[in-house]
Amino acid sequence: MRPDLCLQNAGRRYGLRGPWVLRGVDLTVAPGRLIRVEGGNGSGKSTLLRLLAGIDAPSEGRMTGRPRTAYVPERFPPALPFTAAGYLTHLGRVHGLTRTAAARAAGEWLERLGAAAYADTPMARLSKGSSQKVAVAQALLGEPELLVLDEAWTGLDTEARAELERAVAERTAAGGSVVFVDHDPRRLAGLSDATYAVRDGSLVERASAEPVPSGPQVIVDAQGPPDGRLPAEVHASVSSAEETAPGRYRLTVPAPHSDVVLRALLTARPPWHVASVVQREDPTGSRR
């Protein structure tokens, strides 16, 4: 089991005498956790995410337990001298994949994000939205143990936003950790294990992270063996699980997690029988 990533009494300031942007920050990111970071404009969210991503170092304090990390920055440099597929394949190789595996992963992620048509387009000619898809794909293709997302949904179309939510669910179900900042409070609402606010240079944990799941939910009716226990991946991904008969469950699943849950049920040994899958409207009535 890999260790937790820990920031201990960490501080960051820019320049030797610059004001402290962060100070005395303690944060533990355990495997499988989904962590949301909030805060006002200029409060230091991106600074914290850059420390977690390992592309910046604390000016004081310690950081231990660095996992294999990928990062989607707030601003992605689009004017790189590569095509989208060429760039992603190159990055895949940096992540340790063979050339063939890297090219395959690049193609798969461009396809999932709806950017396959731009695979051979030079990065400098991509629209802002397509460029953001490449930024997201480069982070996902190495199946990182820690995924750090700084406003990664901004600029994506609706389908790609949903796909990124699914990818986050897949990462955490596979034991990866995800830390994200997003201006939309409904982003992954009800799914975070913890929410922290950056305030006056400190990191404050919000008392309780969204107890009531919001956003669209899917109701799955599934039958396992009579003494069947729900697979661990399913347990980790549902809002609630009600046993309606021996081995039969009515699962309420946040929509972004539904693929992960269905896959876990259908590939369990023995596989579960999925009797029905019904979309339930967002109980808060909000739209994304």
Ligand SMILES: Nc1ncnc2c1ncn2[C@@H]1O[C@H](COP(=O)(O)OP(=O)(O)OP(=O)(O)O)[C@@H](O)[C@H]1O
């Ligand atoms: N490279 C840098 N050099 C100097 N100052 C910086 C640098 N990066 C950030 N800062 C300063 O640190 C403070 C926090 O910035 P940061 O980008 O981390 O905040 P943020 O919460 O992510 O802001 P926003 O919501 O506007 O993206 C700001 O005052 C910013 O000007």
